[in-house]
Amino acid sequence: MTITPRELYQIGTYAAGNRLLDLDQRSVQAHGDRTNSITSGHRACQGCGEVLGARFVLDAAMRACDGKVVVSNSTGCLEVFSTPYPESAWQVPWVHSLFGNGAAVATGMAAGLRAQGRDDIRVVGQAGDGGTVDIGFGPLSGMFERNDDVLFVCYDNQGYMNTGVQRSGATPASAATANTKALGAEPGNIFGQGKDLPRIALAHEIPYVATATVADLHDLERKVAKAMTFRGARYLHVLVPCPLGWRSASHDTIKLARLATESGMFGVFEGERGDVTAVSPIRRQVPAEDYLRLQGRFAHLFGEHPRPDIVARLQEQADRTIARLGLLGAEPHDHTLEV
Amino acid sequence: MLEQVEGSRAVADVVARCRPQVVAAYPISPQTHIVEALSDRVRAGDLQDCTYLMVESELGALSACIGASVVGSRAYTATASQGLLYMAEALPNVSGLGLPIVMTVANRAIGAPINIWNDHSDVMSQRDCGWIQLFASSNQEAVDLHVQAFVIAERTSIPVMVCMDGFVLTHAVEEIDVPDQQAVDSFLPPFVPRQVLDPDEPITIGSMVGPDTFTEVKYLAAADQLAALEVIDEVADDFRASFARESGGLVRGYRSDDAAIVIVSLGSVHGSICDAVDGLRSEGLAVGALAVTCFRPWPEGQVTSALARATTVIVVEKAFSMGSGSIVGNDVRLALADLGATVFTAVAGLGGRPVTADIIRRLVADVRDGELEADVLHFIDVDRSVVARELAERRPARAGREAIR
Known part of the structure; x- marks a missing residue:
């Protein structure tokens, strides 16, 4: 893509509207012939980041694969709100088996298609963070190390939202959840726990790993399309704010995703075969506090008994991510689709 | 043709002749010889159009079979004992989704105390999971039951466990007639899935079913199970007619x-x-x-x-x-x-x-x-x-x- 300077009329955002771009550079969603992989009528909450992410991911995958995609979906919000029998919001071939086995089901789908000589049909596995980093991790790690031909997408809303907002291995430190309440001297989720699955995925040296958020949907679509240019195991980790679990306003979903990246609380990068190859630089750094204050799950850090010490520790975490990925002062990566 | 062969090896041979398209397995004694032999078959190119998956766990093995089955591939796995229990969550999922997966269970005790030898506590713990459970009284019957199992599973859309006693059968070398490829092909038609994930006709498999319909779904599954008795009997009759020996049945x-x-x-x-x-x-x-x-x-x-x-x-x-x-x-x-x-x-x-x-x-x-x-x-x-x-x-x-x- 050639970069053409445009004057932006939107305030508080760096997302250039589709309408400012040439038709062929607009998002998949901007095209009338998009799949609508997940269509209207599902029961997602207002402001749900996960359903937005899933829609963009699968429509982009369908576009990239000429409509030949089959999907394995682990148990979770995305599964529950989309398939209350006898209805289904899915317009792609879709299977739900269990909570912890989504990656293994996807592995089997890819193996079955290979045995039939149907390599033209591509497999996408998708799950929330619980189904990815916790209960589903064994089969996912197996899928990675065997380099099975699957794109696995984690929609990370940082907790078990479907079961009532409990802590997962992806919940940030100090966040209040149903089982890490804002009680005691160290309120909320414990520091020093949790896992960084994108980096763990990268350590498997699979062909492609990327993170993204629903704040930069062009970037998300581009990464899906790029993932589909590879064969073998690929992993896409998408930050999807959850108004219910984060106790945030439903109209703040995109804003929160952007603040997560602009503060360094969530690093956006791409990697190939074990190495980071590109990052989305922070263009206007904001303090972590800006991100935290909009979320009720961090309200105990700013209330009657504020905890600037904890906010400082979270800022340290963001600074560490920024330093590790070089998010400040990095050149914007080339958005040209390598397809 | 009768040959002196280990039970596991004979089962692997006959499973290969059933032309599975995906074999996914995780090692556990006393099932290992079966899946090792199948791995050899795939590697050597004897078993073509088949993907062999060395998965990370038994849950992964059965789940990979689920994936293979929903895209319309014939899937097979084998396990025993703790491995069967490690699959436990997926077992009723397979039967609930109506996927005709065939699995050998090399029957072994479950611990504690840990014990690798034979009894039936593994399969008995899963007797209500909606799978057909067939028990082989000999290695000849174990071999024959596998051919029948694929026919029964695919005709009824109910998964089948072929239970063969660990070590007593799996590791016993005796005279067995392993049906040849032509005989198996004429007995077992190619797999035609009842439902399949196909980009040309997208469907949703595995919906959430609430109190309004769940009972009816279970009622129908129970009715299908009882109806399967007749199929199992018929298939044994057909087998007798084709192979001139008694194997299987009720x-x-x-x-x-x-x-x-x-x-x-x-x-x-x-x-x-x-x-x-x-x-x-x-x-x-x-x-x-x-x-x-x-x-x-x-x-x-x-x-x-x-x-x-x-x-x-x-x-x-x-x-x-x-x-x-x-x-x-x-x-x-x-x-x-x-x-x-x-x-x-x-x-x-x-x-x-x-x-x-x-x-x-x-x-x-x-x-x-x-x-x-x-x-x-x-x-x-x-x-x-x-x-x-x-x-x-x-x-x-x-x-x-x-x-x-």
Whole structure:
């Protein structure tokens, strides 16, 4: 893509509207012939980041694969709100088996298609963070190390939202959840726990790993399309704010995703075969506090008994991510689709 | 053609001839020889158009089979013991989704205490998970049951476990006729899935079903299970017609037609029981045996008619329900509720302890001598002195009726 300077009329955002771009550079969603992989009528909450992410991911995958995609979906919000029998919001071939086995089901789908000589049909596995980093991790790690031909997408809303907002291995430190309440001297989720699955995925040296958020949907679509240019195991980790679990306003979903990246609380990068190859630089750094204050799950850090010490520790975490990925002062990566 | 071959190897050979498109397995004794041989087949190119997956766990193995099956591929796995339990979450998922996966279970005890040898506590723990459970009484039958299992599974859309006793069968080398490729091909048509994930006709598989419909779904599954009894019987008949031998089916009697005493069992112990029956017959006793080949669905009608003339029924089983008692015996007792036979239940062969013809003969003698109480689970071939000493130490003050003998 050639970069053409445009004057932006939107305030508080760096997302250039589709309408400012040439038709062929607009998002998949901007095209009338998009799949609508997940269509209207599902029961997602207002402001749900996960359903937005899933829609963009699968429509982009369908576009990239000429409509030949089959999907394995682990148990979770995305599964529950989309398939209350006898209805289904899915317009792609879709299977739900269990909570912890989504990656293994996807592995089997890819193996079955290979045995039939149907390599033209591509497999996408998708799950929330619980189904990815916790209960589903064994089969996912197996899928990675065997380099099975699957794109696995984690929609990370940082907790078990479907079961009532409990802590997962992806919940940030100090966040209040149903089982890490804002009680005691160290309120909320414990520091020093949790896992960084994108980096763990990268350590498997699979062909492609990327993170993204629903704040930069062009970037998300581009990464899906790029993932589909590879064969073998690929992993896409998408930050999807959850108004219910984060106790945030439903109209703040995109804003929160952007603040997560602009503060360094969530690093956006791409990697190939074990190495980071590109990052989305922070263009206007904001303090972590800006991100935290909009979320009720961090309200105990700013209330009657504020905890600037904890906010400082979270800022340290963001600074560490920024330093590790070089998010400040990095050149914007080339958005040209390598397809 | 008869050949001297290990049971596992013969099963691998026949499974390969069933042309699975995906084999996914995780190693666990005593199943390993089966899947090792299949891995060789795929690597050597003998088994074409098949993907062999070395997965990270048994849950992964069965889940990969689920994925393969929903895209329309014939899928196979094998496991045992703890491995079957590690799959437990996926087992009812497979049957609930109606996926015709075939799995060999090389029956082995479950721990603790850890024990790698044979009994039936693994499959018995999963008897209500909606899979058809077929038990092989010999390696020949184990081989034949696999061919039948794919036909039954794909005709009924119900998954099938072929249960073969670990080590006793899996590691035994004996004369087996493994059907050749042409014979298997003519018996087992290519897999035509009932529903499949196809980009041209997108469907949703695995919806969430609420209280308004869940009962009806389960009712239909239960009806399908009972209807499968007929299919299992038919397939065994077809098999007899094609291969000129008896294998599979629901139940099979041995010298039981005129027997006053019939010994009921599952799996390879039937062979020892038949030896005991021959011995007792030569002494003039009207004793027979009944092998239950199909344990789930439970062929109640066939069990009732097979035992209709017996006055004494002895059930020998290699598992029991902890805290309750007999498993197979309770089903048999219900099947005989309207008849006059007295039912004795005996657990034997736990954790690989041999069940010899002599032990069976002693059991029959004890029953005839009135040494055993009916309708109570008896542990036979147990070291009474050891358990009596331990029990005395644990609860010296308590006396009274023992639930088990």
